[in-house]
Structure formats: structure tokens, C-alpha cells
Amino acid sequence: MRLPISPQVRRALVALATTVVAAATAAGPAVASGSPAKPPRATPGAPGGEAKKEPPAAMSQAGGAQLGKPGDQLGADAPALPPDLSALSWVVADADSGQVLGARNAHWPLPPASTLKMLFADTVLPAVPHDASRKVSDEDLKGMGDGSSAVGIVPGQTYQAADLWRGVFLRSGNDAVHVLAAMNGGVDKTVADMQKRADALGAKDTHVLSPDGYDAPGQVSSAYDLTLFLRAGLKNKDFKEYCGTASADFPGGPNTKGKPFGISNTNRLLSGVDGVAKYPGLIGGKNGYTTNAGNTLAEAAQRDGHTILVTVMNPQENKRDKVYTEMRQLLDWGFTAAGKAKPVGTLDPTPRATGYQAGPSAETASGSADSGIGALGWTGIGAAVIVVGGAGVLVLTRRRKASPRSTRGI
Template sequence: MRLPISPQVRRALVALTATAVTAGAAVGPAVASGHPAKPGTATPGAPGGEAKKQPPANMSQLGGAQLGAAGDQVGPGAPALPPELSALSWVVADADTGQVLGARNAHWPLPPASTLKMLFADTVLPGVPHDASRKVGDEDLKGMGDGSSAVGIVPGQTYQVPDLWRGVFLRSGNDAVHVLAAMNGGVPKTVADMQKKAEALGARDTHVLSPDGYDTPGQVSSAYDLALFLRSGLKNKDFKAYCGTASADFPGGPNTKGKPFGISNTNRMLSGIDGVARYPGLIGGKNGYTTNAGNTLAEAAQRDGHTLVVTVMNPQENKHDKVYTEMRQLLDWGFAAAGKAKPVGTLDPPPAGTGAGKGGTVAAGSAAGSDDSGLGVLGWTGIGAAVIVAGGAGVLVLTRRKRGGSQTDAVG
């Protein structure tokens, strides 16, 4: 039997879950190094549950009924889609107008990997003073997932906030995320803040359980929501600058005798490293990879007076650069469609509860498999597990620490 739950209670339960899971994770060992992460280094992660290969039967219709339909969605006047697109989900949208020009399974809740760091930045950037600094303690790095991608933060050393953000955006450093989360009041608060921000942006497919995108059972987002996060971030000049930085120097530690070392952006479409050519007009974005999420990528680019945001989740072809190949194809397709194709939806739907409006119907459920509580894929099982962890049993911690995943944003 499904019981109706008010939005206030639902938010409280989600916050409880996030706090409990994070508290349980905090007993794990800190992971930090005095040198930058090496591209190609495998980093074991926690299993988040294998992604299903077929979209749910009842996806959200937020932003338009077509966006809740399975398969490719394009409007009249659109050019033919690129052949052999293998991603489970993707969205092409106009960042200025909010029009969704094309999509595949836009609201399919899937593991986001480090593209979730865009939501982290949307949430934390405005609240942590840009001129602040932090002397990092061991406590700041506790709770990081085993083998997390890291920029090379050293406990006992003081870091400026801009350097920490470059660690987040360029090297996808979970260590930098955790230090900034500590400056934001701690990981549990930051996770709850991120969930609140997601809801404010209309990202109702998203359930946040870690601040850095590390594989965590029940943590999901969607191609639609990732487009919302990047579009929101582009309105913040610091976010836009960081996500568009190809390389920078990072403060050194004992292993470099205090000398700064160079870091390149793991978003290879921006940095142009490892055989991936830079994309003309690219503004920037965020990439991610875990074993369970596959490759995920969000990019923004400008051409001929149009600004596009494109998101790609989990290409199925096991090729080294497939996520970048499909992103390049979809960006080219989007610029060809801009101003010509009828949109299939919008990133600016009406507020919840107002019914149909600009861009189409608002679905009653926010995610596949959701019940009347709106808890979606998190569900009652996740809440029960969170309460168990909060009570000290630690069952979920043991599950989360089980090896079998991999987080290697450096090669994403």
C-alpha cells in the first residue's frame, strides 16, 4: 500500500538518508596523496548497482510529454540523428531559450559519476568565500571512497579556495570536494544542501547520497537533470571559468618539495589530451566515469549565436573515446537543428502541481518506479538502510566498501 507523504516529510526523509549514509561512510579510511592522480590509474570504487539496459516504463514527463517517452525524440525540421549513437540517455538543449531540441530517455535515472560535481558546484560555490583558505586536517578527508580520484591534497597544508575548485573541475578531485564540503559545514549538510538545490532547479530525477559522485547505491541523476545543472552553472562566472580551464598549476606538497605542479583537465574535449581534439567553441563542462555509471559527460558550446548544453550518459560501445565521439556528434547535430527544429520539450517547465504548461505535461511521479511519496528509486528500502546505519549497525557501510567498481575520471 502506498501512503501519501507531504513534500516536507519527503525532504526530511531524503535528508535523513543522506546524513545517515554519509555518517556511515565516514568510518572509512581517508584517501589522499602528495602527488596528482595519474591518468589511466584504476581507482576501485563501491558498487552502485548495475545500470539496467532498458529505460523504465513510466519516466517523468517534466518538461514535456515527449521527454517521458522511451527512445529517440526529435521534432519536425530536425536533421537526421547521427548514426550508431549508443548512449543509454542523452539531451541536447538550447541554454538560452531552454528548448530541448532532441533527447533519448531524458528522464532515465542513472548513476551520474562525477558529473554530479556540477550540482556540488552549483550548491557550494555561492556559499564559500572566494578569498577564503583552509588548513586541511585529517578529518576533512575522512569518508572518501576507496581509490577516489584525487588532485593530491596533503593534510596539514593550507589551500586557497580557487585552488580547491581547480582541483574539483580539472582533476575531478574527491579530496578537493571533501575539503570544500568541510568549509560548507560538513558532508552531511552539503549532501542535504545539494538535494535541496536539485529540487529548486527542478531536477526531480536526482537523489544525492555523496557530494562527489562516488558510486553509492540509490544515487542517481538523469541526462535532463545534468543539463539543468550545467545550464545553472553557466550563470555563475566562477563556475564558467573553472569548467572552461584546460590546465593550471596546483600547490605542491612534500613530494614536490613545495613546488606547484601542472594539472590538465580530465575533460579531454576541452584539454585536447590523449588523442581527443578540442571542440571549436567549447565553453566547458564536466566528465565522469565509474564502473557502474560508465562514461558520463556534460558540455556547453557556442556557435552562430546559439549556446547548447549537451549531456551523454553511458555509451554502450566499449571504445576508448566513445563518449567524446558521441558528444561531438550531438553538438554538431544540435547546432544544425538550432533555429530550425521544433523543440520536443523544455528545461523551463511550470512549477510542480500546475499541470500542463510551457513545454508539455508535468508527470505526477518524478522518477521511474516512484511511489506516491515521491521517493522514486531511493524508496523505502534506502530509508530503512539509512536508519540502520544511523543506529550503528553499519550494514550499508559494508555494502558500500565492497570492491568491484572503478572511478577513473582521469581517463573518462
């Protein structure tokens, strides 16, 4: 039943709504057609963004209390770190034991770029039959962000699941991701499935809004969580094969007269192209880049009976090869530290199973969500005002426009 609202009350509520919306508009980013303004909460270190910020004072302590501390975290007998590491966040871990050998701001929630595709693959690979195929429709490719990386999917053509996965892992193709998401029941279902998988793995810093890692306000992960995704994915033989494939043929379309064309892996530490030497013993992983995330990279390598996992997020020196330089240095460091350095935490976030006592979560300590949205500022959802009076309830909400989309991403 609707309650009548007097003209006086209605005018008061409209005035309040106008004030709130005006204030929210002033606080939110202005977006103009073709030329979005810089958001006030740009990702630290992003090209064109604000100056580097410090990590949140309160971060998750999943995997051990020391992992929730800001700055470099090393245990007793750890070798000296490589000089000039500029990444905002990194984690080095032993894949077999789950021990975290060293870290910097392990639980800092940051935009993940295409490294989030590891969670997509870990979630969807078991759900889509290996021998499945799909005739691609225009609808399958809707919702891809401007400037998305693509492998070259052609609507109207039929693709095998294996080819689509090679498109995901080698070319970081958002078009291949969207087709596989359609085969999994759609983008919305896939995003929900990915979030459930992240939660099941104990990846509490991760908030999923897109299946491909394309920049979205509030979409974040952490070096700790991305390392969890890589470790979990490598337990799937198909994941391991795809992420370790340096080159392959991809089905052609009209532009190639139906002939397959060659694709090489954008992970240059694996493919060894453009002046980046291959890393000895590299199993594989996933790289990413967007304007907001900067460069991100997760890798696994094997040597002398040890499998080392390393995730690097957003090196501050904006050189194209810097993420690979720092990854190489940290992999070398990890092999030196394995079996010698006292661990600073574990990749198993369950205290009962590891003996590590996880401290209070970031949510308990700071009142912000586990996803870390409070630390970065979730600009995707604007202010909500609830006015309660004898005449009824008025809820006013405002969605801010998305922060500037990446003009280039992998």
C-alpha cells in the first residue's frame, strides 16, 4: 500500500536528492565522449595516474599474520633481495610445500589485468568439455571492452574448445574468453562462478566483475590470490599444457581464406621474443597489462627438485621489459631461498591445516570488504541515501560512470 506524501515532504525530499546527487557528481569522475578524465582514485603507478600510494594499513592476513604487513617480508636465513625491485606487490612461493618464501604487500588489492584469466581458466576448464565446439554468434562477443586484446574470432565460424583455450592463453584473447563464457552459460554466470571459486580457494582479496580481467571499477585481486590461482590451475593438466605453450596454429577466417595462422604467446619469458630471453625451466603462467593495472605477471618454474611460483604486480619503472626483469630476478631468488629461508606464510589460508594463525581480516580491522575495495575506493557504486519519515521511505542511488577504460590491454 502506498502512503500519501504531502507536497511539503515531497519538495524536501527532492531538494535533498538534488543536493546528494550534486555532491556525488562533484566527487565522481567526469567522463566525456571519447576523452575520459583521469579518475580521482587512479591505480597507484598506472601510466598517467596519481603518484604512488602506500598499501592499506590493514590488509588480509590469510596465510599468516606476516603476510598482512606492508613492505618486504623475509624470514630468517633468506638471501638478500635483488636490487631495484619496483613492483608494488610480489609473492615468491614453493608450489609443492605451499610455503611463501618472501613477499611485498602480498594482500594489497590491485587491478589484476589479464592475470585474472588464470581464475577464469581454473573455473571454466572443468565445466566445458574438452571436445566441445561452438558456432560463434555476434551475441557471444558483446560486452568486450574497447581496445581488448583478441585472437581473431569470427562470428559465424565454429571453433573447438581447445582452439579457444589456446586463444586465451597464448594471445590473451578476450574474444575467446567471451565465447567460452557463453559455453559456460553466459558472462554473468561465469563471473559468479569465478567468484565462488576464488572464495573456495581462500582468495579473499579478489573481487570479480569481468571474466577476462578488463578494467572494471572495483575489480581487484592481489599477488597472494593470483599465486593461489596459478598453483590451483597447474593441477589441471590442460591448464598446465595451455599456459606452457609458446606457439600454435589458430583456425583461419575470411582474412586468411580459411587457412590456419600462427600465434605466439604474449608471455615473452616463455616465448622468448622481442628481446626477452626464455627462462630456463619455465613451466608457464599468465601476463597482463591495462592502463590501470600496469604490467602484471605470474609464472611457475622448476629447477633442482623445486617448483617456484612468483607473481609480480605493477612495476613502477614503466619500461616494457621491467616486469620480466623483476620476474627473472625473483625466480632466481626463489630457487636460492628454497629449502633455506624460513617461510613467512603459506598458500594454504586455512590455519587448522597449516599451523599458521591468520590474524583478523582486513574487514574486521578496517571495516572494509575482504575484496579490498575500501582500500582502493569502489567507484562503481555511488552514494545511497535513505530518508525515513512518517510518510514513507525514499531510496536515492547514483551509479557513477566507470573510470576510464583501458585503451590497450592483454
